[in-house]
Every structure is written in C-alpha cells, then in structure tokens.
Amino acid sequence: MNTTAIWAIVRNDLRIFRTDRRAVVVGILVPILISAFFGYVFGGTGSAETGKIPIIVVDEDQSPVSQAIADDLKKDSMVSVQLLDREQAQKQVKAGKAQVAAILPKNFGDDSVRALFTGRDKPKVEMLIDPSQAMSSQVVQGLLVQYGMQEITKTAFSGTTGTDRLADYVKQLEADSARQPQAQDLSNLLTALRQVNSRRSDSTGADATGIQRGLTMPYDVTSSTVTSGNDVPYNAYAHAFAGMTVQFLLLAGVDAGVVLLLLRDRGIWQRFRSAPLAKSDFLVAKTLSTMLIGLFQTFVIYAAAIAIFGVRINGSAAAFIALAVVFCFLNASFGLMLAAVGRSAGATRGIAVMVTLLMVMLGGAWVPSFVFPKWLQQASLFVPTRWAVDGLDAVTWRGLGFDAALWPIAVLAGTATVCLAIAISRFKWEE
Secondary structure, three states, X not given: OOHHHHHHHHHHHHHXXXXXXXXXXXXXXXXXXXXHHHHHHOOOOOXXXXXXXXXXXXXXOOOHHHHHXXXXXXXXXXXXXXXXXXXXXXXXXXXXXXXXXXXXXXOHHHHHHHHHHHOOOOOOOEEEEOXXXXXXXXXXXXXXXXXXXXXXXXXXXXXXXXXXXXXXXHHHHHHHOOOOXXXXXXXXXXXXXXXXXXXXXXXXXXXXXXXXXXXXXXXXXXXXXXXXXXXXXXXHHXXXXXXXXXXXXXXXXXXXXXXXXXXXXXXHHHHHHHOOOOHHHHHHHHHHHHHHHHHHHHHHHHHHHHHHHOOOOOOOXXXXXXXXXXXXXXHHHHHHHHHHHOOOHHHHHHHHHHHHHHHHHHOOOOOOHHHOOHHXXXXXXXXXXXXXXXXXXXXXXXXXXXXXXXXHXXXXXXXXXXXXXXXXXXXXXXX
C-alpha cells in the first residue's frame, strides 16, 4: 500500500474542502438551522408553548346541555374553540383553518338525556374532519365523550328536563316490572337516586357536589417523561439534530460520489492509473478524506447543539464517537459505491438524492415512525438511517450506555462494508 500517495490525496481533498468556505458554511449551518426548527416545533426543551388544535363547535340546539359542553371545550388546554354555524364551519375546515368541526344537532339536549335512560333514538353528533389532520379528530372525540357525559348526566339527575325524563322512565319501568324482573330493580335504583338528588338540591342548592354535578372522570392522570434521569426534561433538539445530521452527511456522501463521476468524465481517473497508485490505494484515500470531512461536520454541528440548544450526551460518550465514526464510514462508502456504479453525474445525483431522502424519512428523522403502517415500521428496520437515528437518540437524551449502541454500530458498519465491497468490485479506471 502506497501510504505516501494515499495521504497526498487525502490532504488534497481536505485542502479543497477547506478552501471552499461557502460549502463549509452551508454544510454546517443548514443542518443546524433545520434541526433548530424541527426541535422547536416538537417541543424544544419543554419551555415552548404547545399549540392547540383549532376546532369549531356548531351548536344547533342552543340548549343548556349543548352550551355547557361548548363552554367546557373552551376551557380545555388542548383545543382552541370557535362557535360558528354549519356553513361557516364547513368553509373553515375545507380551507384548512380548522382541523375538526363538531355539530351538535337540534334537540341534542332532550334527546341525549332521554337516550341516557332508554338507550334508544340517540342523537348523532356530526364531525367535519380535515383529512390531513385526522389524528386531531380522535382527540376531539375523546373530549366530547368526557364533557358530554358530564353535562348530560348533570342535567339528567338535577335539571328540570332531566327530572321529568327520569320520572317518565321510572313509570315505564314500573309498568314493565311484571314482565321483566330486572326492570323493578332498575326502577328502585333510579327512584333512590331521585330522592338523594332532591335532598341535596334542597339543602345545598346549585353548588352541591356528587350526583348533582353529573358523571365526571373517576380518576386523574399525571404524566412524567422517561429520559436520561429523574427530573431531566426531554430535549426535542437532540432528536432533531440526530436526524438532520444523518440526512446532511448522506447528502454530502452523494456529492462526493458525484464529484468522482465528474473527475472520471474529465479523464482524471486515467491519470491516476498512470501514477504509481493502485486502485485500492485510491479508494482508501477517498474513503478517509470523506470520513474526515464528515467527522468534522458532525462534531461542529453537535458542538453548536450542545452550546446553543442544550443538547447533552447523557449516555456513553465513547458510543457517540463510535456511532459518528461508523456512520461517516457508511457515508464515504455510499459515495464510493455511487461513483462505481453510476453512469452519469446528473442521473446519479437525482436517483441518489431521492434514495437518501427516502431513507431519512423511513429512519424517523422527519416524522415519528409510529405513524407509519405496521408493515412500514418493520421495513424501516432494514434501513441504516433508522439505526443511526436510534443510536444517536440512545446516547444523547435517553442516556443509555454503550451496549444500547452495539446493534446500531454493527448495522452501520455492516452496511458500510457492503457498500465498500460493491464499490471495489465495480470500480474501473476507465469506462
């Protein structure tokens, strides 16, 4: 192996990279800016104000029940509520200005209270959904169930309308008790509830607790984030920097491969062949130079992430370095493979960029992988970017040890070796 020639090529590549200051700035500044954007959007360090789901409530009933449900939704921290009519709601959802519109129909209050006792003729709440925001509808449905049951049962057991409906249902149960023994049991239960509610209303008025308030959630939910340690908040910038670093390093590898194709088209490869330089020496030199440039970009990007955005390597620092090295090896091998199998610089760049973006998307850098169909989640395990992002997450905000990075390191190193083997087998000095 001609080490003198190898290091001469490496030094020349590093000199070219260093002298092109615009490329250096773009290759470092752009991933930092995009990572900052994604990190902020997905919560930042936990101090950023979370957005509310914009929804519309169409109250066609204007009953105490429907108005109370609308008021409860207005107070909820997850949604931002507008009260509009049906036509305006449809226009707002169609224009993308609201994600969901819930329409409470006429006679909703009376019909819902009656249906609570009989189970028949239930009113239908219509929902207009923006199909691009379908997940928001699940949230709104849950809130409607919560507040609907609270206000409907409150009216059923304390309001004038509800008391009348309850009395009618009790009479119906008593009439059916001869044919249905369980009807008498239910009648006795509801009669007891009426008596308890009446006594509470007489003694404590409208502010009474218990049945008079209606059914509410019988438990409270508290949540805590599981990160690298107790009381360590989740830093969304850590995941964003992992994904964008992976993406831009791969794109840099694509550029390195395209540059090699341009050099081949200009006959530079044949000049290398005339020099005392073996094919393996040339490939080793190009691999090393691309790896060193990638490592430089990685550490500068993460230095900015640590200094400006509070990203921390809470896990194994050795694992972080190993992941950076093997991914830069993959980046260099990927570029060499493109140069070895590519036909032309233009066509190779287009196909390679498309493949790179697909790999980054499947790796979970843009959107969480849980939103993928199940088969696609399984398929993403065969994509190296998924392992790279998961590995960087493991050693940063998750705070895991070296063992958590072993599989990502092995997958990345194995993929890089395959790419390099293809590059060596397909590489030719001339076409």
